[in-house]
Amino acid sequence: MTEQIDKNVSRRDFLSATSVAAFIGSMNLAGAVPAKARLDSDRKIRIGVVGGGFGASFEWHLDPNCTVEAVSDLRADRRNHLQQVYKCEKAYESLEKLVLDPKIEAVAVFTGAPDHVRHCVEVMNHGKHCICAVPAAMSLEEAALLKETKERTGLKYMMAETSYHRRPCILARQLYQDGMFGKFLYCECEYYHYLAGKHGQAYWWQNGKPTWRHGYAPMLYPTHSTAFHVGVTRERITDISCLGWGDDHPDLQENQYDNPFWNMTALGKCSGGNICRCNVMYNVVAGGERAQWLGEKLSLYMPGSGGQPFAVKAHGSPPVTALPDYQDLLPESMRVASGHGGSHTFLTHEFVAALVEDREPAIDVYESLAMTVPGIVAQESAKKGGQQLKVPSFDK
Ligand SMILES: NC(=O)c1ccc[n+]([C@@H]2O[C@H](COP(=O)([O-])OP(=O)(O)OC[C@H]3O[C@@H](n4cnc5c(N)ncnc54)[C@H](O)[C@@H]3O)[C@@H](O)[C@H]2O)c1
Structure with a gap:
């Protein structure tokens, strides 16, 4: 809205x-706001974006500290859409293929809710940081698995709550x-x-x-x-x-x-x-x-x-x-x-800033x-x- x-x-x-x-x-x-406007770093986080519906509505390509390395969706039309939005040449047919790319250091998971934990676990088990659409989990068992995976791998996890x-x-x-x-x-x-x-x-x-x-x-x-x-x-x-x-x-x-x-x-x-x-x-x-x-x-x-x-x-x-x-x-x-009352730009920048500054994201x-x-x-x-x-x- x-x-x-x-x-x-x-x-x-x-x-x-x-x-x-x-x-x-x-x-x-x-502390009340997500991140500093200008980060004291030239580092560029190389992100992979998965899910060409809602996942195509963020500003990864506009953040000076981020570059979209690859995109993925099971559907070809949505892969193309993601490539156009994020001006990205590389596309994979699935998240499972995208996580094998050694150049990618973080993955934005915007697949359907019942897949979130399975996909985030796959991402973190491949050594990549993870931002995921809401909700974080759909059962107490999934919640426990997500927490265990994040703590075991020591990678960053953020929920993309607008x-x-x-x-x-x-x-x-x-x-x-x-x-x-x-x-x-x-x-x-x-x-x-x-x-x-x-x-x-x-x-x-x-x-x-x-x-x-x-x-x-x-x-x-x-x-x-x-x-x-x-x-x-x-x-x-x-x-x-x-x-x-x-x-x-x-x-x-x-x-x-x-x-x-x-x-x-x-x-x-x-x-x-x-x-x-x-x-x-x-x-x-x-x-x-x-x-x-x-x-x-x-x-x-x-x-x-x-x-x-x-x-x-x-x-x-x-x-x-x-x-x-x-x-x-x-x-x-x-x-x-940006989407949802202008929240998408803040959300995007918070995840990038957390990785650049090597701190946990606010969420x-x-x-x-x-x-x-x-x-x-x-x-x-x-x-x-x-x-x-x-x-x-x-x-x-
Ligand atoms: N305000 C908000 O925060 C907000 C708003 C809308 C949607 N969402 C969330 O965003 C997520 C995506 O929403 P949507 O409307 O785009 O859903 P959707 O079902 O339309 O799109 C999900 C996409 O993920 C792709 N996908 C599934 N498994 C895949 C895999 N293994 N590899 C590659 N691609 C895969 C599908 O092909 C599909 O295109 C949902 O979890 C939803 O809850 C949040």
Whole structure:
């Protein structure tokens, strides 16, 4: 979903907007944003990109510290598309062939969700760093395997979660790290994608056959929501209960996920003592990813598909309605419009910067699993009528 913000203001304009903004202006950006605009290095990460659907919508070729060494998709049309987008001469017929290329040092895995862990394990077992589309895993067993592989190989792993890199989320992180919320009390986060209609059915079926998306369990796709809580506070959702709603649609009667739900609402107890309410819904008139973060002293509201405006509200101050564009945190060549509210450029640059600086990416394997695993448990909870369940830890 495109951000519903009319005005892209520079950080300086934002800071002079109101008294709240002036207060925000005194904050230090360090750590709240993904990476430095200019890296003190000429090094170029040689990446392989796999998956020519969503995987063709990033800016690897625009990052001064990255070069696309090769691309891959099982489909020839998508291989060609990737080659054109990333201006790359080399293409492989599969990920399994691409990982044999000794020139490639990192692989971007943008295959279907049920293949993520298998593909990331294949990549890391071939000695290459890995960035992968969401979700990180689809079962607790897969989560354990991903963690074990990353720790055994010592390579870098990052989950390509777009919500984390949206500008309101960058600001929320900045406000949280500077203690501006006061006591942080509640995060309401949601991902809405209308899949019940014709458009959605095109995702679920191709050439008369069900795709991996057919009947997909909403809470096995939780990270667009959970990233707004975990990615701001770095807390863990420790206990979760969830309710689901479905109807007698034939796709919900029989699917590979044994999923009877269109819409799900989970309530999480968090390690910081606060509450996270997380929605994933496929059959409502709403679209996109959105959150609101409520604190004792300050609250931040993201814009939403229902026309809700963006606002930061503090006690006794008028709402701040302008949002910094954060473009000065990107290399100049990457200051372009990009997908999911402009998040793709930040996400791309964060992975490249992590490799160049030899550090873990902001969404490392532990944060990725902290965003993913609560959903796996929530799906079980909903099948048990909303029973509250413990969320196992996959931390170090
Ligand atoms: N906002 C977001 O973060 C966001 C948005 C859209 C999609 N996604 C995620 O991105 C991923 C890709 O989404 P999509 O819509 O492009 O899915 P898709 O099913 O349309 O595309 C996946 C592609 O991977 C290719 N593929 C599968 N196995 C392969 C292999 N072994 N070697 C080479 N290619 C292989 C397929 O041929 C296919 O073209 C999914 O996991 C999805 O969940 C995330």
